[in-house]
Amino acid sequence: MTNENELRFIIYKIGDETYGSPLLSVREVLEFQAPKFMPNMIKSFSGVINVRGAIVGVIDMRLKFGFPDTHQRKTAMLLCDTDRGPIAAVVDCIDCVLEISESNMEKEPPIRSKVASSYLMGVAKNKEQLITIIDLQKALTEEEFKLAV
């Protein structure tokens, strides 16, 4: 059991930075599968995949957060259920699940980050390592994936 002031987060890496998101905002972790191209979508939308018979869109978090696009990387996908349906987010690797107490989390960090403040939840400290906590749900729903034609 987790106590009230301690929440569980899934910790993952994008580029050389470590991120975390509330564990329950992620439905499942998927092995990476190459997405199929879909036309007329924004740049960070890398295509669609088959998740047990459902067609699910994929967002490349590397592109979304403005990291260089490197192709040779071992990646995993975080599948999230959003109001607009499921969506998979590609991250570089998944680290662990951590319990972080509220006291270890800075809600309004005075730092500049690649993450837009609208879905930045805070910055947590874990063994001298800084973890950017983001609201994955919000990050994945704040923008429209379709390009206007």
Place this chain on the structure above:
Amino acid sequence: MELDLELIVSFCDEASDLLNRWEQICLQIKKQPNSDVWQEMFRIAHNIKGGSRAVGLLEFGDYIHKIEDGITLLRDGKVKTSDAVISSLLKAHEILVDWITQAKTNPAYSPKIQTFLNQFDDIMNGKDSVILEEVKEFNNSQQPEVIQHESDENKGVNLSEKANVQLATSSNQKKNKSRGTHKTSISANETIRISAQKLDLLIQSIGELSIHQSIAWHTKNQTNAEQMKTFINSLQLGQKITKELYEKALSLRMQPLNSVFQRLERNIIDIAQTLQKEVVVSLDGGDVELDKTVIEKIIDPLTHIVRNAVDHGVEMPDVRKACGKPDQGQITISAHQDAFGVVLIIKDDGKGLIADKILKKAIEKKIVPENTQIPESEILNLIFLPGFSTADKITDVSGRGVGMDVVSKALYDLHGTVRIESVPHQGTSFIITLPTTVSIIDGMIVTLAGQNYVIPVGAVEEVINSNRYSTDSTGSMICLRDQVVPIYDLGQALKHNKHIDKSERRAMLICRTGKERIAFQVDRVLGQQQIVIRPLNENIDGVFGLLGGTILGNGEPGLIIDIPSLTEHYVGLNKRKKEAAA
């Protein structure tokens, strides 16, 4: 009293079944007066009343109680059946249907019905001859524009009476509008009534499947030949049952066409009354089943066709007499199943379509260029093109800016087709084909830049081998049977940024919109198969150039290309280019 929304919704579903029967009875009596049916209608009203009070819709209960009183008079023979009586019962039905639709989301909904109730009482008390006219108009309030029109004409006549009706009409208009939006949006909690037999068959299949699954599980690690055989056998049977299961599950969505037919009949009768035409409707094949989604989407196009049939097809009684036809027009709506799906035929014995007139109009409206030679059979189909309206004057019943192009578009969206056959002075038939379900289509699998896509077979006119035809030096045009057709690369159309080798001669899909053809070049055509369409979630739905998605045989997602939109897009582009050049 506490209102339980769940109870109310289930009451409303039940009531709408009963109300369907109510409408049926009204239409039946109209054709063939029969006093026995009043007993049934009384029972329906009584059931609905009981149900509504049980779930706490007290006002609704009071309303139907008053209607029930009227039906009692009819049942006991104290009031004679007349057109006014039937019209008012149909009106009562309309109010009830509207009410239960509203009550599902808003239990406190309470329409203004006092005017109607007063009229209803008057009619049931035998004053029908006096207010017959008024009720007729009232009944027509489901076509608000008709009323508006009529009362404009009759300005000054009986002003106070008209004002009364007008008032009620305006409140009805509002209701009808909101009802319209309700019908188009399919709520997430939509329910379907399913025959227990279908469900039993489904459960039986699932049972069988689980047996084979457990056999496979228990024999999976065995090495002897006998056991291996059992294992493979159960896998194969499992596969067969899975296929069956899919079909059975789809059949759960199938609904008989009866309800659609009934609505069309009602519409025809209402319009005929407004236009003072006499029409007999005959229905055939109401037991043919279609997917619920298809049924919901064809109601509007079909309504449009029958409205046209009554308004433009069937002549006024005196004209008919002069032509040697019976006074009463005949409209037949029939349905039957064939190898490709369901065929619906709407046939009238009216004045028919005149090909010359249509061609003249099409040239006038610049839909086709002058001096074109079009075979007669194709001329009739010109009315499906946008911007075409045959009516010499715009009437209130049909010709409200919604042309037949909307009908053909709606049917196209359902992967159906529509065709016209017409003989002058003998009548017109609309022949509509529909797939039984929208979730399975015939698809062509093509490769574009190394990725497999699906193209609905119906969207492609033909597939050609480009080697056999001459192209221009840049490869941007092809000469196809004396017609110059522009070539576009489908991969580029879908913004595939991979380099495409143009020197390679590839397969081309010839697609058409109106009179314009376009050749789409693809890398390879892999074959044709039945495609189960998977709905796309909101994140990825509605992308330009795509219709939906599917899972291909190799487990990869395959996107279904919206060929008509792309064709239209490029034809429009060409036109603008030409105009700019000129």
